[in-house]
Amino acid sequence: MPIHVYWGEDDFAIEKAVAVLCDRVLDPQWTSFNYTSLLPDQPDAAIQGLNQVMTPSFGAGGRLVWLVNTTLCQHCPDNVLAELGRTLPVIPENSFLLITSRNKPDERLKSTKILKQYATEFREFPLIPPWKTELLVQAVNQAAQTVGVKLTPKTAELIAESVGNDTRLLYNEMEKLRLYTASSTQPLDVDIITKLVRNTTQNSLQLAAAIRTGDTAKALTTLSDLINASEPGLRIVATLIGQFRTWLWVKIMMESGERNPQAIAQAAEIGNPKRIYFLQQEVKSLSVQQLISTLPLLLELEVSLKQGYSDIATLQTKVIELCQVSRGS
Incomplete structure (x- = not known):
């Protein structure tokens, strides 16, 4: 029962996993006969996919049927559910069913339960939260090892600050660095990283710092730089939410009398824990109430952007409001 279910917001990581599965299953000379991808807007895509995966492969290699961005694990009609129940237990050994979705499977649905029962791989590809710097550094080191780039702990941290949780950008930058150092066996230094790697998340963190100090002019200038660099508004908001959430927790623990880092x-x-001292210094001038007051504004900003409001105008307005909160005005 070779069934693979991938989901999550890290599209690039899912694409890489799909490519690995294709290389493992398909023979290049027989791909056109044995590979099918079905988009969600195709009529009866799920039924078609289940029918095709029951067809034995032609020639060498196996058969792979991919249901792209399907909603089977969020909403599954009765006729598709019945077909799942009939098909999944009897899929030929050399036929592979791949199901991908951006949304997390609904554990309450019968379709999800059936897929979990028969799937050989049920895997999530989440984006690393922008504020979890240690995990971002781990991802950088893993990408460097995969691509063949030598880094020092300092340069790995610098790249993590620059690209954040954008996996596609990370691998693009790593490929650039690999080409640059093709004739060298030495680890890259900070100067080279600063010149070559596009910096976006660090600017988002600089935006958060400007808001924290109530420096409206600097905050708006930094925001303008981010927008001019085509940084997505929702990614900026995600970094701000993570940073202010971290500052709030540190301040709450300080106010409660906790001294253990x-x-x-x-x-x-x-x-x-070594970061705690620096975070404590950053929130010294802010009260718990000020930090709490930033969260509804950030939530309103996120909702507005998701509803399609203008990125520039909405971001500028909320950044000004956030600076006012930090100044206590």
Whole structure:
């Protein structure tokens, strides 16, 4: 029962996993006969896919049927559910069914339960939260090892700050660095990384810092730089939410009298307790109430952007409001 279910917001990581599966299953000379991808807007895509996966492969290699961005695990009509129940237990050994979706499977649905029962791989590809710097650094080191780029701990941290959780951008930058250092066996230094790697998340963190200090002019200038660099508004908001959430937890723990950096780090979901001292210095001038007041504004900003409001105008308005909160005005 070779069934694979992938879901999550990291589109690039899903694409890489799909490519690996295709290479493993399909023979290049027989791909046109044995590979089918069905988009969700095609009529009866799920039924078609289930019928095709029951067809034995032609020639060498196996058969792969891919249901792209399907809603089977969010909404499954009765006729498709019945077909799933009939098909999944008897899929030929050399036929592979691949199901992908951006949304998390609904564990309550019968279709999800059936797929979990028979799937050989049921895997999530989430985006790393922008504020979890340790996980971002791990992802950078893993990408560097995969591509063949040598980094120092400092340069790995710098790249993580620059690209954030954008996996596609990370691998693009790594490929650029690999080409640049093709004739060298030495690890890359900070100067080269600064010149070559596009910096977006660091600017988002600089935006958060400007808002924290109530510096409206600097915040709007930084925001303008981000927009001019085509940084998506929702990604900017995600970084801001993560940073203000971290600052809030640190401040709450300080106000409660907690002095143990490990305990504060655990509450704030920070992997490195050494960061706590610097975070404490950053929130000294802010009250818990000020930090709490930023969260509804950030939520309103996120909702507005998701509803299609103008990125520039909406971001500028909320950045000004956030700066006012930080200044206590």
